[in-house]
Amino acid sequence: MSSSLERYQDRLERYSGRVNKYADRHPRLIDLAVVLALMGCASLGSSLTLPGVAPPDHGGAGTALMGVSCLALLRYRSHPRTAVVVTALCTVIAVVLGYLVTPLLLAPVMAALYWLAMLTGPRTTRAFGVATTSAVTAAAVFSDSMDELSLLLRTIGPFFWLMLPLAAGNMTRLRRAYLQAVQARAEHAERTREEEARLRVTEERMRIARELHDVVAHHLALANAQAGTAAHLALSRPEQTKKILTDLTGTTSSALRELKATLGLLRQNDDPAADPLEPAPGLSRLPELVASCESAGLTVTVTTEGEPRPLSPGADLTAFRIVQEALTNVTKHAGSRSARVRLVYSGSRLVITVSDDGPATAHPPATHPPATSPGRGFGVLGMRERARSIGGELRLGPRPEGGFEVTTALPLIPEA
Secondary structure (H helix, E strand, O other): HHHHHHHHHHHHHHHHHHHHHHHHHHHHHHHHHHHHHHHHHHHHOOOOOOOOOOOOOOOOOHHHHHHHHHHHHHOOOOOOHHHHHHHHHHHHHHHOOOOOOOOOOOOHHHHHHHHHHOOOOHHHHHHHHHHHHHHHHHHHHHHHHHHOOOOHHHHHHHHHHHHHHHHHHHHHHHHHHHHHHHHHHHHHHHHHEEEHHHHHHHHHHHHHHHHHHHHHHHHHEEEEEEHHHHHHHHHOOHHHHHHHHHHHHHHHHHHHHHHHHHHHHHHOOOOOOOOOOOOOOOOHHHHHHHHHHOOOOOOEEEEEEEEOOOHHHHHHHHHHHHHHHHHHHHHHHHHOOOOEEEEEEOOOOOEEEEEEEOOOHHOOOOOOOOOOOOOOOOOOHHHHHHHOOOEEEEEEEOOOOOOEEEEEEEEOOOOO
16 A cells, blocks of 8 residues: 555656646746636636626626636736735725635636735735735625625625635745755755865875975985985995995885885775784984984984873874974985984973074075975975974074074873
8 A cells, every 4th residue: 555655656756756846847838838727717707697686788708808807917027016916906996896705716817816826925925915805805894795694704704714815825935935045055065065075185285295305305314415425435435335225225214114104095995804004203213313314424412301292193204294394304405414302391292393503595495485496305394394383483594604404393282
């Protein structure tokens, strides 16, 4: 039984959908069919009388009046107010002439009131609805054709039949407005999801670009410095050259490992059998970073002030990458062979300072638009983005006493 009802319901929905599509494609044909049906109802209504009461002797006046009112309904889409006025006037004249007030006779004005309430605002609907209802009700009260009925029935009947299309039209208008609002919200939500997805893709692309830049730039700079030093000392100090070349092998191996870990994030899936990725580097790998810089001929001194406290994984990675990029810039640009890294744990912040004694003009400028500076790297921009992404800040520039300095302040994990 339930399956049969479901089949009938599906058929009804499909049929309604086809009818609605046809009505959207051919609105004038639908309007003409509705008007012809209303004209038939009104003509039939003009021929009805109460039992024992003779019909009004006006020839075809009633049919003509109803025909005029139905023809006015053909313009209800563009002129709903005019349609209400014409149909109401024709109906009042018909009632005054003695035609019996029935739902069939009121069909044209009821349709006009329905379309008025559906197509216009509440204020217009109230104004025209009250005026039309009052006029038709007054005509019914004083009509000779209604003498056989009580005053209460002559008043309630027209009032009820004319209020019905007004209420139905208002409900239809409100439902359409609700559906339009729902559709608008759905479209807005879809646009918002698309914009959010694009923003996430852009942020992820920038994050991967920063990681690749830090890994490639640092290790290639160290490898270049180690290779140059080895070439310079190849004849005079073969033992030291051999040690540098050994360190060069470690530098390139470390670069490959970090590149594999970074690119592995792009291929990571939920397969439990997949190889685990190497954890993200942090300040715990600072000694390894210092050793790799020293193998390239750069002496790095690390000092710590205050009691070391833990950082969040994001802040730990940011701190390591900023120190790594700053030391890479010293290796590539500064003429100094030494650098200092200072870690200060103070309050809720970790302040990291990387400085050198080389000429400040050898370093990249503190700020430059990438699009207007072809050939320049993105190290400074990447350090700023990293610091800001976790609520930190970064400053860099020449020192008054000479050299260059990079300072960043990163948030610490609050103490329990």
